[in-house]
Amino acid sequence: MRRAAPHALAVVALLVAVLGVVVSRDRPGIAGTAVAGTSAPTVTTATAPATTTGSATTTPPATTPPTTTKASPVGAPLAGRIQPGVVRTGVATFYDSDGGGACSYDPGPDPLTVAMNAADYGNAAACGAYVQVNAAGKSITVKVTNLCPAPCKPGQLDLGAEAFAQLAPPVQGEIPVTWTLVSPPTRKSIAIRYKTGSSQWWCGIQVLDHRNPVARLEVQVNGQWRQLPRAEYNYFLAENGAGCGGSIAVTDIYGERLVVPALPVRADIVQSTTLQFSAH
Known part of the structure; x- marks a missing residue:
């Protein structure tokens, strides 16, 4: 079993980083010049989204159905280190996961989570990815919900304890695995x-x-798309408030681009949409 200490250090570092952002201090390595977005093979525009606060969900009246232009993307041109269809080899260890961690997701009941090694984490590019x-x-x-810092090696997965137990007895501590994006x-x-701390500024x-x-x-922003x-x-x-509260375009590694209509800037509120990326 991996010691929890590295994760504790990672969480402390994460809290320091988050606090720094909340008070609107510049953070090295994060600030950058926004650039104009480019077109993608698939574009979907959502209807007005529902808003979720706790367990209550309010769905607005139906509007014009989404418009979708479909094309078959070839490969995954925007993928980082984790390429679909590429089988990776490494080892799996485990830790006590609640589904939270470096990806800033809320703890949840799903026990099948993993902390990704730093090399494949890719500045949060792996967050939310599913791997088999x-x-x-x-x-x-x-x-993927968390980051596994050193001594985790490239290719290593630090599984939630319950996930590890489905593959091998926990007494083994570390096992060889293969894995791939799904x-x-x-x-x-x-x-x-x-x-x-989000606002118009x-x-x-x-x-x-x-x-x-x-x-x-x-x-x-002013009729133009800017990448954050x-x-x-x-x-x-x-960091300068550009686009806060405006329409949002989200693109996956396959180039599918989903356009979400303008949403109110409501900090810490999960706002639902009617959109989802295509299966591959």
Whole structure:
């Protein structure tokens, strides 16, 4: 079993980073120049989204159905280190996971989660990705929710304890595995959340419940699309307030681009949409 200490250090570092953003201080390595977005093979425009506060959901009246232009993307041109269809080898360890961690997701009941090694985490590019893990004839699919810092090696997965137990007895501590990116079935639609402290002057935008890894997020500013930089804690930042509260375009690694109509800037509120990326 891996010691919890490295994760504790990672969480402390994460809290320091988040606090720094909340008070609107510049953070090295995150600020960047926004660039104009480009077109993608698939564009879907959502109807007006529902808003979720706790367990209550309010769905607005139906509007014009979404318009979708479909094309078959070739490969995954926007993928980072984790390429679909590429089988990776490594080892799996485990830790006590509650589904929270460096990706800034809320703790949840799903025990099938994994912390990704730093090399493959890719500045949060792996957050929300699903990977199929195989070991000794057994297989599970887990969601990336956290970062596994050194001494985790490239290719290593630090599984939630319950996920590890489905592959091998926990007494083994570490097992050889192969793993690959997958695009699983889901009944969920993507959701958007503005970060604590967000306003018209500064905002952080997070995408939730996406089937495929998110490669890019753009906001509409004066009729133009501008790409936002991604923080290592999995929020896309508009540090000068540009686009906060406007339309949002989310693109996955396959180039499918979903356009979400303007949402109110409501910090820490999960706002549902009617959209989801295609399965691959």
